[in-house]
Amino acid sequence: MAGKKTGADLLDEEYDSEEEIGLSPSSSNETPFNQTVDFLAKTGGPQLELFCRSNKGVVEAAEVAYAEIYRFHSDYVAGLMNQIMRFTVSANGKGREELVQSLQAGAGVPDGYYEAQSASSAGFVPE
Numbered sequence: 685m686a687g688k689k690t691g692a693d694l695l696d697e698e699y700d701s702e703e704e705i706g707l708s709p710s711s712s713n714e715t716p717f718n719q720t721v722d723f724l725a726k727t728g729g730p731q732l733e734l735f736c737r738s739n740k741g742v743v744e745a746a747e748v749a750y751a752e753i754y755r756f757h758s759d760y761v762a763g764l765m766n767q768i769m770r771f772t773v774s775a776n777g778k779g780r781e782e783l784v785q786s787l788q789a790g791a792g793v794p795d796g797y798y799e800a801q802s803a804s805s806a807g808f809v810p811e
Contacts, residue, residue, distance in 0.1 A: 721783065736769035736773050737773065738772065
């Protein structure tokens with residue numbers, strides 16, 4: 685299994701956890717709404733794991749799934765685990781509620797914030 689790392693290899697590896705999961709501050713001026721949508725709309729990977737609402741059942745499912753994924757390289761099991769985590773983001777309508785709250789937070793941002801963002805993305809910054 686070329687390219688795969690063992691648990692012992694990972695123990696000695698240093699990394700920036702925020703950069704690893706894509707939570708580093710954005711270089712552009714993003715609105716609270718865009719940032720929230722970006723985080724909540726993940727369909728797989730470490731960011732989805734971070735933002736899913738875990739409970740005992742989800743954790744137990746993940747333990748079994750990851751063992752099966754590692755041992756048998758099963759895309760099917762990986763897809764099922766991602767699906768379970770996506771379901772937990774929206775559990776009891778919380779995902780939608782968070783999107784609405786972020787939209788409300790973005791509504792309080794001054795117009796100048798959006799104008800500056802628009803101008804900087806076009807390569808023009810007014811004086």
